[in-house]
Amino acid sequence: MKLVKRFFPVLDIGLAALAGVIWYVRPQIGWLPVGLLILAALLRWLVYGSLTRATRFDLPIFLFLGTAFLAAGIAYNQGIEWSQHLSPLEWAWGKFFYVIGAVGLYYAAANLRTLDQVWGLIRFYALFGTLFAIYFVLTNDWSARGSKFDLLTQFGMWFSAFRPDVPGHRVHPNLAGGLLAFVLPFSVPMLAEARARRQVGMVALWSIAALGMLFGWIMSSSRGAWLALVVVGSGWYVAHLIADRTPARRVIRWALPLLLIGASAALLLVSSDELSGTVWQIADTGVVVNRGQVLTDSLSLARDYFFTGGGLGAFPMLFSTYCLLIPVYFIGHSHNLFLDILIEQGIIGLLSYLWLLGAFFWTTATALRHSDARRSLPAESAARLRWVLEAATASMLVMVVHGIVDDNPYATRALLLIFIPCGMIAALKSRLPRLNLRPLVSIAPLAIAVVALGLIWQRDAVIGAWYANLGAVAQARAELAQYKFPERLPENVRKNCQLSSANCPLGEAERYFQQALAFDSGNVTANQRLAAIALAQGEYEAARSFLQVAYARDTANGATLKLLEQARAPKGSSQ
Numbered sequence: 219m220k221l222v223k224r225f226f227p228v229l230d231i232g233l234a235a236l237a238g239v240i241w242y243v244r245p246q247i248g249w250l251p252v253g254l255l256i257l258a259a260l261l262r263w264l265v266y267g268s269l270t271r272a273t274r275f276d277l278p279i280f281l282f283l284g285t286a287f288l289a290a291g292i293a294y295n296q297g298i299e300w301s302q303h304l305s306p307l308e309w310a311w312g313k314f315f316y317v318i319g320a321v322g323l324y325y326a327a328a329n330l331r332t333l334d335q336v337w338g339l340i341r342f343y344a345l346f347g348t349l350f351a352i353y354f355v356l357t358n359d360w361s362a363r364g365s366k367f368d369l370l371t372q373f374g375m376w377f378s379a380f381r382p383d384v385p386g387h388r389v390h391p392n393l394a395g396g397l398l399a400f401v402l403p404f405s406v407p408m409l410a411e412a413r414a415r416r417q418v419g420m421v422a423l424w425s426i427a428a429l430g431m432l433f434g435w436i437m438s439s440s441r442g443a444w445l446a447l448v449v450v451g452s453g454w455y456v457a458h459l460i461a462d463r464t465p466a467r468r469v470i471r472w473a474l475p476l477l478l479i480g481a482s483a484a485l486l487l488v489s490s491d492e493l494s495g496t497v498w499q500i501a502d503t504g505v506v507v508n509r510g511q512v513l514t515d516s517l518s519l520a521r522d523y524f525f526t527g528g529g530l531g532a533f534p535m536l537f538s539t540y541c542l543l544i545p546v547y548f549i550g551h552s553h554n555l556f557l558d559i560l561i562e563q564g565i566i567g568l569l570s571y572l573w574l575l576g577a578f579f580w581t582t583a584t585a586l587r588h589s590d591a592r593r594s595l596p597a598e599s600a601a602r603l604r605w606v607l608e609a610a611t612a613s614m615l616v617m618v619v620h621g622i623v624d625d626n627p628y629a630t631r632a633l634l635l636i637f638i639p640c641g642m643i644a645a646l647k648s649r650l651p652r653l654n655l656r657p658l659v660s661i662a663p664l665a666i667a668v669v670a671l672g673l674i675w676q677r678d679a680v681i682g683a684w685y686a687n688l689g690a691v692a693q694a695r696a697e698l699a700q701y702k703f704p705e706r707l708p709e710n711v712r713k714n715c716q717l718s719s720a721n722c723p724l725g726e727a728e729r730y731f732q733q734a735l736a737f738d739s740g741n742v743t744a745n746q747r748l749a750a751i752a753l754a755q756g757e758y759e760a761a762r763s764f765l766q767v768a769y770a771r772d773t774a775n776g777a778t779l780k781l782l783e784q785a786r787a788p789k790g791s792s793q
Contacts, residue, residue, distance in 0.1 A: 226265050227335045231342075233258040234326035238319040238634045243387070245312035246301050255322040262329055273328050273644035274581065274653075278574035279637065283321055285567035286530060290314040292691050293529020294698040300531070305550065307629065313530040316633045323634065327641025336645050337602055340404045340609065343638070347401030348427040351434025354394040356381050358437075370439050395440025396626025399447040400635060402431050403454075403612035407605035414601065442553075442624035450615045454608065509553060515541040515776050516552035520560045522690045522743045524683060527564035529691075533629075535698050536561070540690075540747075543780050545707040551629035555621025558628050575618065578640050581650060582611045585643075588651045595649075603649055610639040682738030689730030690743055696723035712754030724751060740771040742778070749781050761785045 237251035259269040290296070293310035301309035307316065330336050360374030405428040412420035435443060519541055522528070528536045538548045551558050560568040589604050617627045617636070627636045643650070673680055697708035715722040722728075728751070731744040749764035762785045768778045 223265060223331070226261070227330050227338075230258050230262065230329060231326045231339065233261075234319075234322040237322055241312075241315045241319045242631055242634060245306045245309065245315050246298055248311075248315070251315070252318060255318070258322070258326060266329070266331075270325050271329055271647070273647065275324075275328075275574055275577055275640050275644055278570045278577060279321060279324060279640075281570035282563075282567060282574065283317060285527070285563045285570060286314055286317045289527045289530045289532075289563045289567065292526060292695075293532050294694045294701075295529065295531055295535070297699070303534075304547065305630075307631070307633070308531045308534060308550075310530040310532065313633070316631065317530075319634045320637050324637035324641040324644075327638060328644035330642075330645040333599055333602055333606070333646065333649065336606055336642055337407075339642065340407060340606065343401060344405045344408055344424070344427060347398055347405070348430040350389075350394070350401070351398055351431045353386075354389045354391075354398075354434050355437060357386055357388055358391065358394075359388060370437060374437060390630070391438040392440045392443075392624065393626060393630045393632055395435055395438030395443035396620055396624065396630065397632045397635065398431050398435040398438065399440075399443040399616050399620060400613050400627075400632065402428065402435065402447060403450075403609045403616065405431065406612075407602070407609050410605060411598075411602070440624070440626075442620050443626070445623065446616045446620035449619055450612050453615075454612050511776070512549065512552060513554060513557070514774075516554065516557050516561065518742075518772075518775055518777065519552075520557060521683075523561055523564065523687055525564050525687045526691060527560070527562045527567060528694060530562050532694070533558060533561055535701065536694060539694075539698065539708050540750075541777050543750075543777060543784075545701075545709065546703060551625045553624050555618070555625045555628050558625050574637075574640065575614070578614060578643065579611070580653060581643060582607050584653055585646075585650050586611075603646065606642060606646065610642050613639045678737045679741075682734045682736075682741045682744070685730050685734035685737065686741050686743035686747075689727045689734060689747065692730060693724060693727035693747055696727060709754055712751050715751075740767055742768045742772050742775060745771075746775075746777055746781065749785070753781065753784055758785055 233254045237254040240247060240251045240254075263269050290310040290313070295308060295310045298309060298311075301312045303309075306312045327336075327339060330339060355377070358374065360371055360378055405424060408424040409421065409428060412424055435447065515537065519528070519533075519536060522540065523536075533551050534547050534549065537552075538544050538546060542548055552561065556568060556571075559571055586604065586607050589600070589607070595603065621627055626632050697711045700706050701708070711723060715724045719725070728748070731748050734741045734744040745764040745768035749761040749768070752758075752761040752764065761781070765778060765782050765785055768775065769782065772778065
């Protein structure tokens with residue numbers, strides 16, 4: 219039995235990884251890989267006596283999973299044909315399967331029983347990053363996709379002349395850069411231990427592995443991934459200098475150059491045009507757009523779907539249809555991790571993720587603060603424990619920093635890896651100090667009271683926003699569920715729908731919008747959406763009436779301004 223327990227983690231991780239690989243390659247296979255995760259849980263029950271161990275991250279992860287399930291259920295993009303678009307994550311259930319895969323990998327990692335097993339997972343994870351970097355460099359088509367930096371493009375094309383023609387899936391450079399930035403911190407513990415043991419061969423091996431990931435990370439030209447890793451890596455190094463009680467002069471001598479390098483890197487990431495006033499520019503499917511405007515419009519979309527979310531993978535067409543007012547795919551995500559979760563899974567989904575982040579960083583910070591006090595551990599085990607805590611924390615910080623300027627963790631196939639650092643820390647349960655929850659317990663009643671008072675004070679506005687949210691979901695399902703360009707566009711649905719008819723697909727949405735206005739006549743979402751329907755049916759006076767109210771509430775709203783332009787009656791109109 220001891221032999222089984224020793225080698226079972228390999229099988230457990232392997233089953234979860236296999237399920238993730240299947241969904242990565244072909245999410246259209248549906249629920250079948252869930253069987254692998256169920257098999258892993260049953261085997262855990264046979265080996266350990268339970269389906270899984272309880273962890274301190276269970277509640278936020280299951281809440282996140284639950285909101286993802288609800289978001290997939292209300293989304294307009296439930297048909298499997300959506301998986302054939304630019305990304306399979308545009309299919310609501312396809313993205314949900316990725317979330318299940320991420321949760322499966324979390325519990326496979328969390329059920330590791332010893333520090334040595336966690337160390338083995340880190341070793342495998344770092345090697346995976348190296349192999350992924352090699353695969354990306356060998357398969358990327360530098361001439362087709364180009365690069366934001368000519369020098370890297372030219373080098374990639376020169377390198378392509380010497381590499382073999384490797385068939386297979388082409389990884390998008392932004393996905394590659396982000397994923398490598400998440401994984402790279404885990405090569406540091408391997409290098410540190412090899413150096414401490416003076417194992418020249420292992421130092422060479424892990425140096426090559428880290429350099430391979432760095433090469434792929436640089437060649438990806440992902441500015442967000444560059445920025446995140448440079449910021450976190452610099453902070454990690456300076457923290458080590460301080461923790462090692464390095465003299466202040468030496469800390470300053472190293473910290474100042476790092477700050478200068480970081481500032482220079484940040485300037486390199488921004489072009490002169492962007493500095494001159496057009497903010498950051500992002501390129502997505504060959505289209506250059508203003509990042510600041512994308513974030514502003516995404517915030518208005520988040521308002522529309524604040525309570526329930528608009529559905530998993532729903533951002534692209536929601537953004538195009540209801541913010542830009544164009545019936546075609548324009549951009550895949552808001553380039554902000556937190557905004558994307560809010561738009562797709564609603565406020566509870568976002569709060570569950572923030573809860574997870576808070577619990578994770580609180581756990582690792584507390585454990586690192588008390589790590590020196592754990593003198594009962596052998597020196598090598600104590601060093602490994604600290605390196606696991608540091609590497610996992612660095613990886614999560616990279617995700618968060620990268621998520622502020624781009625959204626690799628949630629909007630790409632890297633979603634499968636989003637919970638792995640949390641799983642590694644959860645596996646160290648027996649070696650982690652207990653958290654002091656007294657400050658949280660003392661603050662919670664006050665926070666609840668403030669929220670409750672706010673809801674009571676703004677009761678009508680909140681109820682109006684709820685009905686407007688329901689109407690926005692119903693409208694998207696009516697207009698986009700059968701979307702096909704150019705045969706069936708949202709505009710066609712609006713034109714051909716008589717709201718007074720019982721068979722009108724927009725009837726449910728219209729009723730919700732009217733209920734929203736009954737509680738809050740200035741609700742922007744309801745007025746905007748009703749104005750768009752009125753415009754499609756040629757009712758310009760009604761449209762202008764709705765839009766004037768929406769404009770009075772939010773004078774800078776881009777969709778309202780565009781609709782006001784359209785609401786000007788055409789020449790020769792009697793209206």
